[in-house]
Amino acid sequence: MYNCNMNKSIESLVVTLKANGYSVTKSRKAVFMTLLDKEPQSISEVTKAVGDTIDRASIYRTLELFESLSIVERLPIGWKHKFELSDAFAAHHHHATCIHCGKIVPFEESDTIKLELKKQAEAIGFIETNHQLEVRGVCSACQ
C-alpha cells in the first residue's frame, strides 16, 4: 500500500537487528513479513497470519523485541492494541477507525497539523520525537 520495496525493508530489518546484537531468526523474519505493507494487526491476527510453524510465545517475544528496537509501534486502536511497522519501515501516516465495523483507514496528515503538534509539544517543554493520532468515527459504508 505504501509502495515499500520489500527487499529494502528486509535489508533494513537485518541491519537494525545486527546493529543491536540480534540475529535474524525464522520467527523474526516471519513476524516482520506479516506486518510489512499492512494496516495495524492485533497479536491474534499476527499469530493467525504467521501460521502454525511458529509458536505463540515466540511471536510475543518477537513483537516485544521489535517494539523495544522501534521496529514496530504499538497503537491503541479501537479498544485494543495493534502493531504496525514504525516510520522507519513505512511512510508516516495515521488511522481512522470505524466504531461500527472496525475498519481501519490510513490517512496522511497535513503539514499544518504536523507543525501544530510540534508547537503544542514545545509549548509544554517537549521536543517531539514521534506521535500517534487516531480518528474514530463511522466509515462511509456504515453511515
Ligand SMILES: [Zn+2]
Ligand atoms: Zn497504518
Ligand SMILES: [Zn+2]
Ligand atoms: Zn503524524
Ligand SMILES: [Zn+2]
Ligand atoms: Zn464501518
